[in-house]
Amino acid sequence: MALAKTLTIAGTDVSGGAGIAADLKAFQEHETYGYSVLTTVVSMEPSTWSHRVSPIPIEDVKNQLETALSLNPDVIKTGMLPSEEVVELSKDAFLNSNAKHFVVDPVMVCKGDDEVLNPGLVESMIENLIPNATVVTPNLVEAGHLAGVKTPRTLDEIKEAAKLIHAKGANYVVVKGGTGIEGDSAIDVFYDGSELHLLESKKFDTAFNHGAGCTFAASIAANLANGKEPLEAVQQAKAFVTSAIKNGWQMNEHVGVVRHGAYNSVEKIEVVDKVLN
Ligand code: PXL
Numbered sequence: 001m002a003l004a005k006t007l008t009i010a011g012t013d014v015s016g017g018a019g020i021a022a023d024l025k026a027f028q029e030h031e032t033y034g035y036s037v038l039t040t041v042v043s044m045e046p047s048t049w050s051h052r053v054s055p056i057p058i059e060d061v062k063n064q065l066e067t068a069l070s071l072n073p074d075v076i077k078t079g080m081l082p083s084e085e086v087v088e089l090s091k092d093a094f095l096n097s098n099a100k101h102f103v104v105d106p107v108m109v110c111k112g113d114d115e116v117l118n119p120g121l122v123e124s125m126i127e128n129l130i131p132n133a134t135v136v137t138p139n140l141v142e143a144g145h146l147a148g149v150k151t152p153r154t155l156d157e158i159k160e161a162a163k164l165i166h167a168k169g170a171n172y173v174v175v176k177g178g179t180g181i182e183g184d185s186a187i188d189v190f191y192d193g194s195e196l197h198l199l200e201s202k203k204f205d206t207a208f209n210h211g212a213g214c215t216f217a218a219s220i221a222a223n224l225a226n227g228k229e230p231l232e233a234v235q236q237a238k239a240f241v242t243s244a245i246k247n248g249w250q251m252n253e254h255v256g257v258v259r260h261g262a263y264n265s266v267e268k269i270e271v272v273d274k275v276l277n
Contacts, residue, residue, distance in 0.1 A: 003031060003032055003033040004032045004033065004074045004075070004222075004225035004226055004227075005032065005033045005035065005071065005072065005073045005074045005075075005225070006023075006027045006032040006033065006034050006035075006073065006074065006075050006076075006077065006218075006221050006222050006225050007034075007035055007036070007037065007068050007071075007073035007075070007076045007077070007099070008020055008023040008024070008027075008034065008035075008036045008037070008076075008077045008078075008079060008218065008221075009036075009037045009039060009065070009068075009076065009077070009078045009079070009081070009086075009090050009093065010023060010036065010037075010038075010039060010040075010077070010078065010079025010080050010081075010107075010214070011038070011039050011040030011041065011042050011053075011079060011080035011082070011107075012038055012040070012041055012042065013042045013211070014041075014042065014043050014044065015044070015210065015251060015255055015257060016257070017210040017211030017251070017255065017257030017258060018042075018210055018211040018213070018214045019042065019079060019080060019211075019214060020036045020038060020079070021211075022211040022214035022215045022218060022258075022260060023036070023077060023079065023214055023215075023217075023218040023221075024036065024218075025215070025260035025261065026214075026215045026218035026219045026222060026240070026260055027218060027221075027222050028261075029219075029222075029240070029260065029261050029263065029264050030219060030222030030223065030225075030226060030240075031222075031226070032074075032075075032221075032222040032225045032226060034218075034222075035068065035071065035073075036068075037061065037064040037065055037068050037093075038056055038060075038061075038064065039055065039056055039061055039079075039080060039081055039082055039086050040053060040054065040055050040056060040080050040081075040082045041053075041054050041056070042080070044254070044255075049254035049255065053080075053082065055082035055083060055086070056082075058083075058085060058086070058089075061086055061089060062089065065089060065093045068093070069093060069096060069097050072097070072098060073097055073099045074099060074100060074101075074225045075099055075100060075101045075102075075103065075221045075222075075224050075225040076090075076093065076094050076097060076099045076101075076102050076103070076221075077102075077103040077104075077105065077217060077218060077221040078090050078102075078103070078104050078105060078129065079105050079107050079214055079217070080107040081107070081121070082118065083118060083121070084118075084120045084121060084123075084124040087121065087124040087125055087128050087129060088124065088128055090128075090129070091128040091129060091132055094132055095132065100134075100224070100225075101134040101135070101221070101224040101225070102129075102132050102133050102134050103133070103134060103135050103136075103137070103217055103218075103220050103221040103224065104125070104129045104130070104132075104133040104135070104136045104137070104170070104217075105136075105137050105213060105214065105216075105217035106125050106129065106136060106137070106138050106142045106146060107142075107213070107214075108121065108122065108141065108142050108145060109141065122145045122146065125146065126146060126168055130146065130165065130168045130169050130170050131168065131169030131170070132169070133169070133170040133171065133172075134170075134171050134172060134224065134230065135170070135171070135172045135173075135174060135217075135220055135224075135230060135233075135234065136165060136170040136172075136173055136174070137174050137176060137213070137216060137217045137220065138161075138165065138173075138174075138175055138176065139175075139176045139178065139180075139213060140152055140153070140158070140175070140176070140177065140178075140180050143158070143161040143162070143165065143175045144161065146161075146164075146165050146168070147160070147161040147164035147165050148164065149161055149164065152175070153180070153181070154181070155177075155181060155187070155189070155198075158175045158177055158181070158187075158189045159189060159191075159196055159276065161175055162174075162175045162189050162190075162191040162196065163191060166191050166192075166193055171192075171193075171230070172190065172191070172192050172230045172231075172234070173189075173190070173191045174188055174189070174190050174191075174199075174220075174234050175188065175189045175191075176188050176213065176216070177189065178212075179203050183203075184202065184203055185200040185201065185202065185203060186200070186201050186202070186203045186204075186242065187199065187200050188234075188238060189276075190231060190234050192230070192231070195275055195276075196275070196276040196277075197231065197273050197274065197275055197276065198273070198274045198275075198276050199234065199235060199238050199271055199272070199273055200271065200272045200273075200274065201238060201239070201242045201269060201270065201271050201272070202242075202269075204242075204245060204246045206245060206246070206248050206256070207256055208245075208248030208249055208250055208256025208257060208258070209245045209248050209256065209258055210248075210255050210256060210257045210258065211244075211257050211258045211260070212241055212244065212245050212258050215240070215241050215244055215258055215260055216237050216238065216240075216241040217237075219236070219237035219240045219241060220233050220234055220237040223236050223237060231273075235271055235273060238271045239263065239268060239269050239270070239271045240263040241258070242269040242271065243259075243262040243263040243266060243267055243268065243269045244258035244259050244260050244261075244262050244263065245258055246262065246267070246269065247259040247262035247266050247267070
C-alpha cells in the first residue's frame with residue numbers, strides 16, 4: 001500500500017536525537033514514508049559537546065532536492081537550514097512541488113546556544129518561509145526573532161508574538177512555550193488568524209529532551225500528510241512529543257534524548273486545549 005510521503009530538508013545530528021534522525025523516526029511512528037535532503041552535518045566535540053556545524057556543498061543540496069521533488073512529496077518539512085541560499089532553495093522546492101503542506105521549524109540555534117546560526121537567516125526565513133508555511137513552530141527565542149520583539153516570557157507576550165508571526169503570512173503558528181513559562185503546565189499557543197488555543201500538558205522534570213522540537217514539527221508534518229486538520233495535527237503532535245520527553249533518557253554525560261516512539265510503545269499523554277480570548 002502506498003503511504004503518504006513526508007520529505008524533511010534538515011541537518012543530521014550525530015546523536016540521533018534531533019535533526020533528520022528525529023524526523024524520520026517520528027514519520028515512521030506515524031506511518032508516513034519519510035525521506036530526506038541533508039543540508040548540514042552537526043557533530044559534537046566529545047569532551048565538551050560543543051557543536052560543530054558544517055554545511056553540505058550547495059550543489060549537493062540542489063541535486064538532492066531535484067531527486068526529492070521527482071519523488072513527489074505530499075508534505076515538506078524544514079529543519080536546520082545553514083544559509084539564506086538553502087532557505088531560498090527550500091522555498092523554491094515547496095513552490096515547485098505538488099506538496100499540500102509546508103511545515104517550517106525555524107531552527108536558529110542548537111539548544112543551549114543563544115547565537116543565531118547566521119545573522120541573515122532570520123530575515124530570509126521571514127521573507128521566504130513564513131509566507132509559505134502551513135504551520136511554523138518557533139520556540140520562544142525563535143518566536144521573538146520572527147516577530148521582531150524581545151523573547152516572549154509570559155502568556156500575553158507569547159500570544160502577541162503568535163499574532164505578529166501570523167501577520168507575516170504563516171497560515172498557522174504554534175509558539176512552543178514548553179517549560180519556559182512559570183507554572184505546572186508545559187504550554188504551547190496555537191493561532192489560526194482568528195482563534196488562539198492554549199495547549200497544555202503536565203510539565204515533566206527532565207533534562208533529557210534533546211530532539212523535542214524536531215520531533216514535534218515532524219509529527220505535525222506526518223499528521224497533515226495523513227489528512228488531519230491543522231489544529232488536530234498539532235494537538236496530537238504535542239501528545240506525541242510530550243510522551244517522548246517524559247520517557248527521555250540519558251545517552252552520555254552531555255546529552256539526554258527524547259524517546260521518539262514512546263507515544264506508541266509506552267504511553268499516550270493527555271493534552272488539554274483551551275480557547276483563549
Ligand atoms: O534541535 C535543533 C537541531 C536541529 N537540527 C540539527 C541539530 C539540532 C540541535 O542540535 O543538531 C541537525
